[in-house]
Amino acid sequence: MTALADLKQRLECVTDLGGAQAVLGWDQETYMPSGGVEARSHQLATLARLGHELFTDPEVGDLLARAAEETVDLDADSDDARLLSVVRRDYDRATRLPADLVAALTRVSAQAQHAWKDARQRSQFNLFAPHLEEILLLVREKADAFGYDDGGCRYDALLDEYEPDMKTAEVATIFTDLRKELVPIVHAIGGRPSPNAAILRQTFNEQAQWDFGLSVIGDFGYDFTRGRQDRSAHPFSTSFSVNDCRITTRVQPDYLPSCLFGTLHEAGHAMYEQGVDPALERTVLASGTSLGIHESQSRLWENLVGRSRGFWQHYFAPLQSAFPQQLATVELETFYRAINRVEPSLIRVEADEVTYNLHIMLRFELERALLDGELAVEDLPAEWNERSEAYLGLRPGSDAEGALQDIHWSFGAIGYFPTYALGNLISTQLWQAAKADLGDLDEQIAQGSFGELRGWLRDKIHRHGRKLTATELLQRATGEGLRADSWLAYVRSKFGEIYDL
């Protein structure tokens, strides 16, 4: 057996363990009875530990080196060459973390999550503060263990986990430009009359909401023979293989957008995973390449398709049929404006398309300052509130509405937030390129026809899995790097029209 073949076989086993973990995680959030919590955490920890041990075995390092020699003449874009380069990257990262640090991070973040829940419930940041201090100490250690390029910064090492190869400086530049343009837009919108969104807050039959969402994502091309939708407290997507990519959503009987747009969003994530080249199945390449690219897919289907006027030219009549009592007398335009209402709010997960990125920038700036020690943990709530007022024009009335609102920092996920905004930017860059390639994309959507768009995304993004980085995908699909102007142009055009700016 060649070293490459031997390596692949070992990695299949690691992939299987990852798939099993995902199944257990899915069950935990969907069907598991409350009594199952403790055993499940043991099972997940054991699977994670075994997977880590198998992957970081020095023999894997040897095989990796020998396989690289065997394949030195391979085309750099071939599956095998790409596989080896991604495995090398993963292996280096996995082996750089000392076992003690991994254990400490697991222990401290379990306690911190618990403390965060309690602190948020009571809206007392001081209950969470000592845990965040500990998290920051360990995350700094982790960043230093991973390392970063000369001229780079510690945050690079963390960002790299979620958005491989993306640099902090690049994100910071783009965000700074974006904020300069965006704050005045939000301000201008705030000065205009707001659409009435009361029609979205009637009582909508839960099963009818569920069925409508499913019918739309079926039209999108989400493959129900290789996936399914279930309920959970927080919507998510997960995949156990290229052929089993599931989504969850929640249904609010008194607020129509929650289930519908949650469904479209998660289906966007899952179609990405379903679209990975089957030849990559059971390898580390068989999943999305970065959180930013992933979010670009969910946002594209949720917003660029699902909140577009063309989409509703096709789907508003079926929606009215599903909810005649609530919507029969509502005008399409009234509905379109209601689902696109812009209103600065304190809570990120409730933010509209325009203000969402401002929430992200605030977090990006604050977590960098925390990491670098420029901002003391005790000063975080005040600083949060300051920036919230500056960017969104709103000051949190409590810590729960401010620095305690998101769970991410409590489990040590620093470097994660920016990927949400990158996803938004990438989604419009891809959209422009798809439009250029496909011509009448808007008309296709207005006819409920998504096959060409899905095919384009599969060809440019999905099928590559982790073979190409976000930067490579974007460059090949659009001919350019990451930039904010495409998204800004989209926002100006769409919301300029709605708000008559």
Add this chain to the structure above:
Amino acid sequence: MTALADLKQRLECVTDLGGAQAVLGWDQETYMPSGGVEARSHQLATLARLGHELFTDPEVGDLLARAAEETVDLDADSDDARLLSVVRRDYDRATRLPADLVAALTRVSAQAQHAWKDARQRSQFNLFAPHLEEILLLVREKADAFGYDDGGCRYDALLDEYEPDMKTAEVATIFTDLRKELVPIVHAIGGRPSPNAAILRQTFNEQAQWDFGLSVIGDFGYDFTRGRQDRSAHPFSTSFSVNDCRITTRVQPDYLPSCLFGTLHEAGHAMYEQGVDPALERTVLASGTSLGIHESQSRLWENLVGRSRGFWQHYFAPLQSAFPQQLATVELETFYRAINRVEPSLIRVEADEVTYNLHIMLRFELERALLDGELAVEDLPAEWNERSEAYLGLRPGSDAEGALQDIHWSFGAIGYFPTYALGNLISTQLWQAAKADLGDLDEQIAQGSFGELRGWLRDKIHRHGRKLTATELLQRATGEGLRADSWLAYVRSKFGEIYDL
């Protein structure tokens, strides 16, 4: 760390892998989309292989020997002493099987199951015969690898997997006695007018069937905070820990007993697992001790409770309320007789309480003859049909109704069938003992009060997990060994009254 503590820690990991496998198996039968099949089989195989490797590691053998020395003074009934003896048993069995044989069994039985499905569908035994030949060769090898006592037989080694310490000779003696008594009873019943069961074959709303079953097992004491019920093609129970024991059932809109008695049966299994002493959690002792004891629990709740007159004195009114159109004018006695109708049939899984054991005896005799080479595979269908006529008075019209009806042999499960009948016998032995201890058990049930019965079963059976063998449990709970007269007396009394014998 002591050797015992080290051993326990290693075994926790094996237990976690087993729990994870069970979750993946449950998902496979309940929610997994069809596309997920291939990846799931890889994931399950990887978990099984890793669990086997971890468990059969020679270091486990060393620790086991050292732990035995450390604990030589322990009370033989203590958790630790029992743990070591069960682990020793499992370890010896697991290490006696050569890896090549395990691999061959896995490969051959996968092919055989596939062939069996096809053969059954076409009702052509000859399509399955060569696979069964192969299975028998390997199963003989397996039995010889496990070994058996002097004076015992090869079948002992197989039976031991499902019913530890039970001997073939003992089962054969009991079955022979049982058959002699049972065949005349079945014959006598056949000579009497049969109750009309048409009322069970109306259209019953599926959700109402489901809800009624859940309400009954809630009354039984099945703990929904540590379990749940889902749908599957074939009902089963499974457990991921003492605190997550799930059941599944199926619902036939045109046949009431299917969902109802399936639910009670599986809840009986699951309450056994839920009742294991929490101190045994995450050890090999935290599950049912044998298939026979397991089946005694499911049969007890399904038949001795759920098909009793007293039970329906309490539950028939609620059932009528759930299905007024179908049952409002039906007499309790008519219903009671309908659900207890005895009718010899060709298919085991459709058999009534009285004839069921005859199906088992037939299989027990045939699989022993096959194993010993006394019966050639090619002669199996004819021999099956002969015995079917002799025991049940019915001759299969096709192989699908005869030797091809059960899946068990196709995956190498020889030695499994007798445990179904043992469960029936044990259920009435336990019932008699519970009645003697609890006094007015029938009246409690007629009042829908199951707490004392459940408490008795938990105390005598459930809490011990695998600490005690079936024989020990039975001896301690009833003061006697396995015997058939208790079950025969129950059948004579109950069905003698119904059929006026």
